[in-house]
Amino acid sequence: MNEELRGEDWGCGVSNGTLEGGVLELARTGDSFGFERIVREYQSMVFSLAYYFLHDAGRAEEIAQETFLRLYQNLDRIESPAHLVQWLRKVTWRCAIDDSRKNSHQHSVSFDEAPEPAVEPKGGDLLAERSVRAMVASLPPRPRMMVILRYQEELELAEIAEVMGIPVNTVKSSLNRALGVLRSKLTRVLGDVTA
């Protein structure tokens, strides 16, 4: 993992449409300051979604840049700050899944074939977090994004379904299955985490 992303960089809160409507209006008129504020507000969310999905900082930045570029070209369709957040999540997901398919030889691991993390647990938080992230990264694309949206963005099942454009029941069953696999693997690696 990139050194710059460790330690003190893990402190961003979840922001869901906290941008003032005026900033969106300003950006829509073509004001670059307004658009820059939008980028600053949501770059953490977009970059993190792409990073946890792709597990590659370079590709994640490329996806995040592409997402904001698309946002700039489609600002006239954004209705509100809340719509903006959902739109960014959707486009990030689509860009990330497209990138993942282009590089599918790197991420084609099924639930049962998912590798155990290379690092042995030694009790440190950082190691545990890295193990969890490695396991999440080993999930198939759709359940992986579901887990990321559920725990990074703290979205409800219906919101995840909306972002990914799939039925709620599909989200529910896939997420349950993915979490079951993660739980059993984490239990083996880190000890009893279900307590």
Added chain:
Amino acid sequence: MRLFDDELRRALRRLDAPPGFTNRVMARVEQAPAMKATSVWLRPVQALWNWAEAWTGRRAALGLAATAAILVLAVSFAVWRQHRLHEEQRQGELARAQVMQALRVTSVKLQRVRSRVRQATQGGDRAPHRDKGSRTNRSDQRGDLARARQGGFVELEI
């Protein structure tokens, strides 16, 4: 259970974007073309595309779009071919009507010639003169020609 959720939540906390990310985005934005203003008639197509892409993924949406394009092309080709067949049929009918008309006119002309030849052979060396009977005969021939042009049939006797 809660511990497991907390582990995941902690591991998947938001990250800061890499340093200079905003500047790089803004540089790309400045180079990008102006905001897309989708024309009104393209909006339903765009909405349909977005819906298909959301439901099926980009590849499948592209496949659907390609199938739809092929269907449109096939239907257009079928309509064009049908129109062309209809046009050819219409021209054929017209040509047939013209040929029939020409045959009728020819038939009348031949009858006229035949009656003159008969007159010449019956009258011997008598010079042709215009009498009441011949005038009647000529007016009959004119009537035949008119009937032939109107579509009536004239029996051809040679």
